[in-house]
Amino acid sequence: MAEIITSQQSIDSPENFNYDIENAVLERYQEGARQQQPSLCCPTEYDDTYLKILPQEIIEKDYGCGDPTRYVNPGETVVDLGSGAGKNCYILAQKLGASGKVIGVDFNDVMLDLSRKYQQEIAQRVGYYNTQFVKAKIQDLKLNIESAEAWLKANPIATMEQLSAFDTECDRLRKEEPLITDETVDVVISNCVLNLVHPQDKQQLFQEIYRVLKRGGRAVISDIVCDEDSTPEILNNPELWSGCIAGAFRENNFLKMFEDAGFYGIEILKRDEKPWQIIDGIEFRAMTVRAFKGKEGPCWERKQSVIYKGPWKKVEDDDGHIICRGERMAVCDKTYNILTNANSPYAKEIIPVPPYQEIPLEEATVFNCKSKAIRDPKETKGKGYRVTNLNGDDCCSPGECC
Ligand SMILES: C[S@@+](CC[C@H](N)C(=O)[O-])C[C@H]1O[C@@H](n2cnc3c(N)ncnc32)[C@H](O)[C@@H]1O
Incomplete structure (x- = not known):
């Protein structure tokens, strides 16, 4: 026993x-x-x-x-x-x-x-x-148990070989049906x-x-x-x-x-x-x-940011991104969508900051997923928007925001 x-x-x-x-x-x-x-x-x-x-x-x-x-x-x-x-x-x-x-x-x-x-x-x-x-x-x-039971009815089990055949049939059902x-x-x-x-x-x-x-x-x-x-x-x-x-x-x-x-x-x-x-x-x-479900996948840089409204000083998501209250945090396209889509559990606490000019996915570069990165507002506005002083294309400053 x-x-x-x-x-x-x-x-x-x-x-x-x-x-x-x-x-x-x-x-x-x-x-x-x-x-x-x-x-x-x-x-x-x-x-x-x-x-x-x-x-x-x-x-x-x-x-x-x-x-x-x-x-x-x-x-x-x-x-x-x-x-x-x-x-x-x-x-x-x-x-x-x-x-x-x-x-x-x-x-x-x-x-x-x-x-x-x-x-x-x-x-x-x-x-x-x-x-x-x-x-x-x-x-x-x-595994549809009714299908497995129908097979069992036609193929009763009395030996180890028959038991093994049943296991094989269950695997077939899982795979094919x-x-x-x-x-x-x-x-x-x-x-x-x-x-x-x-x-x-x-x-x-x-x-x-x-x-x-x-x-x-x-x-x-x-x-x-x-x-x-x-x-x-x-x-x-x-x-x-x-x-x-x-x-x-x-x-x-x-x-x-x-x-x-x-x-x-x-x-x-x-x-x-x-x-x-x-x-x-x-x-x-x-x-x-x-x-x-749905946080896996590649991180693309499309110049999106989010601002966390508070009341906590900072929060962390299930991918380890730390989002500081009131700061314009740089996020990849995937995280941006997770945080701001209409059914998002986070949407009530997050202000989306899309770039002035959308970057098509085909033109997006790989986003360097830092845990805390602040995006300069100039970056969101893009080079064409009365911005004369951009320091290259480097996205974000991994500053100590919170
Ligand atoms: C506590 S009752 C809840 C029934 C129903 N959800 C309700 O709200 O009234 C548990 C039900 O789950 C079924 N059940 C328990 N373990 C199960 C399992 N491993 N697979 C499928 N059904 C199961 C039981 O047969 C039973 O009908």
Whole structure:
């Protein structure tokens, strides 16, 4: 039998668990689909407008802990990780409109049956059909489990060779018929599910979220977080794992997971002041985080600058650029767009300073990405603009601004 875990650090080692996490989660939510489980419900406020047309059963079998649907816009393509009874998907079906689409992902047949049970009826009420529910593990969004199971039915496994053939078929499905392809999704949402994933799969889970998002896309995730590491007693309790407690991220680590996966503009949108539960003095509460994809790529010099309005003396972005309050900071084209585009999480605090004369991308030179560089206003104005005293083309002074 597996050894009992004794510290938070050891939860990274799967062999340290004395129970099967995935099955504990599966069984708990199969039951949750059959019958409402009040102990799994974390009080959450939704916009009532979108609940009016939903069947009572979908409203009641809600095991979420936040409302990521608030941060989604009409026309977007959304994936909901661990869609359960489908409440978040059906709210989104209305918000997204006929031009948008939502794909609910769950690995639990009983939940999938429940979410699909009302699909036609809700589509009729909404006036269009824009929902889909698929079977997959959220940490492996390429593998369509229904296709894998169809193969298994035709090719039952009794030997190692057959097991190996099944693995090969799964790899083929991921490669040739991926369920969710790269860079096709505007928003990935999830409501109280990421904590349920096995620790050894959590890093892959964030990589999968990143993979499916388009450049410029975002993740909006509500989940349970804790303020201190869980005790061995909590970690060894399957009820507490499937009850969204034992697998909760420590709040700072939750944001770090997004950072490590390559996201930028990571922000806590909501953190419940009141804990949902306190166990052994550890507070477990709901938090909603948003994070953007798209900071990688070349840096081109197009003479753009930004001014940070404050109130902090200086700020640093996820690429290490330090932006000083009130200074005209030189940035590359990519950072300029990240900081100033209409949907940017930074836009409210940043004043864009474009050059008087735009430099076409084909003519742009490589930008020397210094962490702190002030751009002379003369440079922004360009040589033709009553400027007689330019010191060459060198862009910025790496001055000690802040
Ligand atoms: C706490 S419930 C949340 C359901 C839904 N998001 C809501 O707000 O009501 C967790 C759901 O995620 C599903 N789930 C848990 N782990 C999963 C995994 N690794 N892959 C896919 N689905 C998973 C469960 O079957 C269950 O339906």
